[in-house]
Amino acid sequence: MVWSQLTNSSFKTEIFSIRVPVEGQSKIAVYVDRLCKNVASSIKNGTELVILSDRGVNKDSYSIPSLLAVSGLHHYLIRAGLRAKVSIMLESAEPREVHHFATLLGFGAEVVFPYLVFDTIRSLIEHGDIRGIGEEQAIDTFCQAAASGIVKVMSKMGISTLQSYQGAQVFEAVGVDQDVLDQYFTGTYSSIDGIHLDRMAEEMRLKHRQAFYSNRSERLHLESGDDFQWRQEGEDHQYNPQTIHLLQQACRTNDYSLFKQYTSLLNDTNHNLQSIRGLLAFKKNKSIALDEVESVERIVKRFKTGAMSYGSISEEAHEALAIAMNRLGGKSNSGEGGEAPERFLADPNGDLRRSAIKQVASGRFGVNSYYLLNADEIQIKMAQGAKPGEGGHLPGSKVYPWIAEVRGSTPGVDLISPPPHHDIYSIEDLAELIHNLKNANPKARVSVKLVSGGGVGTIAAGVAKGRADLVLISGYDGGTGAAPRTSLKHAGLPWEIGLAETHQTLLLNKLRDRIVVETDGKMMTGRDVVIAALLGAEEYGFSTAPLVVLGCILMRVCHLNTCPVGVATQDPSLRKKFIGTPEHVVHFMTFIAQEVREYMAQLGVRTMDELIGRTDLLEANQAIEHWKAKGVDLSSLLYQPDEVHSVSRYATIEQVHGLDKTLDQQELIPRCEAALERKEKVESTLSIRNINRVAGTMLGSEITKRYGIEGLAEDTIKLTLIGSAGQSFGAFIPRGLSMRLVGDANDFFGKGLSGGKLIVRPSKRSTFVAADNVIIGNVAFYGATAGEAYVNGIAGERFCVRNSGANVVVEGVGDHGCEYMTGGTVVILGETGKNFAAGMSGGIAYVLDFDQQFAKHCNQELVVIGNASEEELSGIQAMVERHVYYTKSERGKEVLKSWDKISKQFIRVIPRDYMVMKKRIDRFKVKGYDSYKAALAAFEESKVAVDIVKDGDVNNG
Structure with missing residues (x-):
């Protein structure tokens, strides 16, 4: 329905102008209040559609900000009991981006008509700036893109329908006065207050004067500027040609004086207004000599590089980060992708190339026993800093065969980790996963990654009670390696807010001494680290900065696989342009630590432990004169609970995981000593109870520790x-370990199966029909990577999710x-529940469709269903025979x-993509291979790139 049809519909419609006079004597609140009263009166007279319009803006008038008008009216009508009687529509030149539409709908609008966008598209076509597409198609393409963006925002929040999203207000404000929020955005929270209505009006008047009262030649051109990339004479960016050049030169030449020039630009009062920490200043304190301060070598051990997966960035960049941090004694983070096993061993130079932190995100990307055992810290990714709620997203164009192999997925197919990560719905689920991982690698710390936001402190307290060793509060800045542009902004909050709340909440609940607190999100200088420490963090992560040091020039094309400096690409020709070295990263981390020491000396603090949580050494920077900064109140960040004097401000107590009381430690490992030490065959029978969790996992880790990824025979x-x-x-459990369960099992049966064998069947004394009853719980074989299993009975929901x-x-x-x-083979000898195969991008499932109802239960968005071939039936028959052999299944017989x-x-x-890939390989006429898998294996072996984006064929990389 076009806008003219809507305004001429059978519904009683009235248009209300949201323009206000430039020279008006009244404050903007008066005009908003007048608008609300006029609309309410009109509704009482029968109006059903209300259109708020800013058309007609001229030199004598400007418009009320569209979001303020929509939300203010929405809440006024709710309070008046009239909201359900009317639909609010907006006709405005202001909205143009996904975030604009998402907030307008989220704060109450039913319809948004961005007329200036459409006028701009028409103009671009008329002047030849857009070619080969008609006006109607171009506008439709824009609308589809905007709608896709809105749907993505909704999906992040777990909202299925627009009706549920509309007016839901799934947003938190940053830098808006609380009185404004209470009146016009009721229910929205802001932790630091900020600008009020008069300041908003002043900004609108500034834009108006620029449009109507500047000279004509200036009016003909839009000002230079870009939210995503630096533009000369445009909006200021912390990463700009000057700071990037200084940072790279300093780290390549090991020149600390150049590094200080770089940090002086970032720490300048006028430049550093782009972050909350830039609004803070250090209090004057009695200084000490620099040589009294903790050493660089000790401080760098607290540093980490952020979670950037192999796939989002190149092999060269990923390994350079790992080598550098291992040399320093810090830690690099694998990201949610796997790592090639050969990296777990030292290279010919003696450098260890493995990431000390192994991340567990959706549990499907190469997460197996060997991966977990080769970690000093295992990180559970509950949320993603740069794209909170969204999960990781690696575009298919970057999933080359060698990436797919490591990550247990299909070449050329997007890798998306939708929330909730690792199927965690509660603190109890999280505690279970923490316990699982501690069993898989008892020596590794287990950390949980959360995103900064209101209420994160309460979640962090739950994480501490769930016995995590560390909690990471990640800031919204970043998106390195794979993030789409629409995810780089407006998602999450600055780490300063979440970190301060987390530290305070843990103190108030007397939990602070039980858990290490880390933070990350655009750490760029030693000053950033010191402020993070003062707000409560003990460890600190760096992501974008180390990549800049390695050569990144912030082109923002990471997701396109076209990085011109070989950092965020898998294209072999572009990777040759990579010039970074581990030494560059070592220099950067050393410089950061040295600058931290200088600030510590200035503050009179000798050790990092003494620095943590000392918000009494911080204050709001009164030297800042910017008119927008005046309303910001940072007192909530600097608050110190009374408990700070009776509880440690940093972690001093190790969590108690109770590993010595597990069935593995008390029974299984002692019984299997001969197999572990001498590879002798061992058979044993024992009883098990439902209090025995994670049975076999610690035994499996002992096998992996001794015999690596191959395991035992x-x-x-x-x-x-x-x-x-x-x-x-x-x-x-790894290869060589076979576990038969006679009875039944709870949830997460066979999670992350890594080559072992699992068998479950009812007791011979059972009187029920096995094929008609549930014998294992929900989420069985979640993230399994290898091995086999035979289940004589029915499994619960979410069976084989992310099996690879x-x-x-x-x-x-x-x-x-x-x-x-993403891989493996599943044979189901019975019924399935609804939504089968949703998001399936690899592997094959065979379902015995007795009643011809399966098609109704299958989600066919990404898969195709059909009859199995004779060759496939032969393989199925062999699997069923093994099933009968191991379980004595009556259904199998x-x-x-x-x-x-x-x-x-x-x-x-x-998967549909599997068939597409097969056809493409067939078109390439691969000779000498008798199957798709053999051909693909050949491609992986030779590292030939599968590029499904450029021309739909397999191209020699």
């Missing part, structure tokens, strides 16, 4: 456990089976007995 250890197993039975390599037979599953699966008849009822579920 099949069935070297055969354990039979009788009873009801607790959560996470057989999680992460395990082969499993089961006799029925609940809702959301094989969701986000029936299937084999009537194979010729029943086999025709198997439905194959295969």
Whole structure:
């Protein structure tokens, strides 16, 4: 429906101008109040559609900010009991970006008509700036892109329908006066206050004067500026040609004086207004000599590089970061992708190339026993700093075969980690995962990554009670390596806000001494680190800055795979342009630590521990004269609870994980000593209870510790456990360990299966029909990477979610089976619940469709279903035979007995992209290979790039 049709509809419609006179004597609040009263009166007279319009702005009038008008009216009508009687529509020149539309809808608008956008598109077409597309199509393309962006915002919040999103106000304000929020954005929270209505009006008048009262030649050109990239004479950016050049030269030449020039630009009072920490100043204190301060070598051990996955950045950049941090004794972060096992060993120069921090995001990207064991810290990614709620997103154009191999996925297919990460819905789920990971690698710290925002302190307290060793509060700045542009802004909050709240909440709950607190988000200088320490952080992460040191020039094309300096690309020709070295990163971290020492000497503080949580050494910078900064109130950040005097301000107590009381430590490992030490075969039978969680995981880690990713020979250890197993039975077990459960199991059965074998069947004394009853709980085989399993009964919901390599037979599953699966083979000898195969991008599932109802239950957005071939049926039959052999399944026996008849009822579920890839390889006429998998293996071996973006064929990389 076009706008003219809408305004001429059968609904009683009235247009209200949101223009105000430039020379008006009244404050803007008066005009907003008058607008609300006029609309309310009109509604009482029968108006059903209200259109707020800023058309007609001229030299004598400007408009009320559209979001203020919409939200102010929305809440006024709610208070008046009239909101349900009318739809609010906006006709405005102001909205043009996804965030604009998302906020307008989120604060109450039903319709947004951005007429200046459409007029601009028409003008660009008329002047030939847009070619090869008609006006209607161009406008439609813009609308589709904007709608996609809105849907993405909704999906981040877990909202399915626009009706639910509209008026939901899923936003937090930064830098807006609380009185303004209470009146016009009721229910929205701001922790630092900020500008009030008169300042907003002044900004609108400044824009108006620029438009109507500057000279004509200036009016013909828009001012230079870009939110995403630096432009000369445009908006100031902390990373600009001058700061980038100084930083790179300083680190390449190991010149600390150049580094100080770089930091002096960033720490300048007028320049550093782009962050909350820039509004803070250090109080004067009695200084000490620099040589009394803790050494650089000790301070750098607190530094980390941020979670940037192998795939988002190049192999060269990823390894350079790891080598540098290992040399320093700090830590690099793998990001949510896996790492090639060969990196876990030192290179010929003696450098360790592995990332000390291994991240567990959605649990599907190369997360196996060997990966977890080669970590000093395992990080659970509950949220992503630069794209909170969204999860990681690696575009398909960057998923080259060697990336797909490491990450257990399909070449050329997007890798998306939708929330909730690792299927965590509660603190109890999080505590279970923490316990799982501590069993998988008892020596590693387990950390939890959260995003800065209102209420994050309460979540952090739950994380501490869940026995995490560290909590990371990540700021909204960043997006290095893969983030789409629309995700770089307006998502999350500055780390200063979340960090201060977290530190204070942990103190108030007497939990601060139990957990290490880390923060990251555009750390650029030693001053940033000191302020983070004063607000409560003990460890500090750097992401963009180390990449700049390695050569990044902030082109913001990371997601396009066209990085011109070889940092954020997988294209072999572009990777040759990479010139960074580990030494450059070592210099940067050393410089940061040295500058931290200088500030510590200035503040009279000798050690980092003494610095942490000392907000009494900070104050608001009164020297700042900027008119927008005057309303900001930083007192909530600097507040010190009374508990600060009775509780440690930093972690001093190790969490108690109770690993010595596990079934593995008390029973399994001692019984399997011969296999662990001498590879001798071991068989044992014992009982199990539902209090025995993570059975087999610590035993599996001992196998991996001794024998690496290959594990032991099949069935070297055969354990039979009788009873009801607790959560996470057989999680992460490697090859060589076979576990038979006679009884039933709770949730997370076989999580992260890493090559081992799992068998479950009911007791012989059971009277129920196994194929008709649930025998294992929800989220079984979550993130499995290898191995096999046979389940004589039905599994709960979310079966084999994110499976990337395990082969499993089961006799029925609940809702959301094989969701986000990327590899492996699943055979289901019975019914499935709804939404089967949602987001599935790899692997194959075969479902025995007895009643021809499966198609209704399958989510066919990304998959195709059809009949299995004779070759495939042969493979299925072999899997069912193994199933019967291991479980004595009656359902399996029936299937084999009537194979010729029943086999025709198997439905194959295969990702659409798998078929597309197969056709592309066929078109490339690969000779000498008898299957798609063999051809793909050849491509992976030779590292030939699969580029599905440029021309839809397989191109020689």
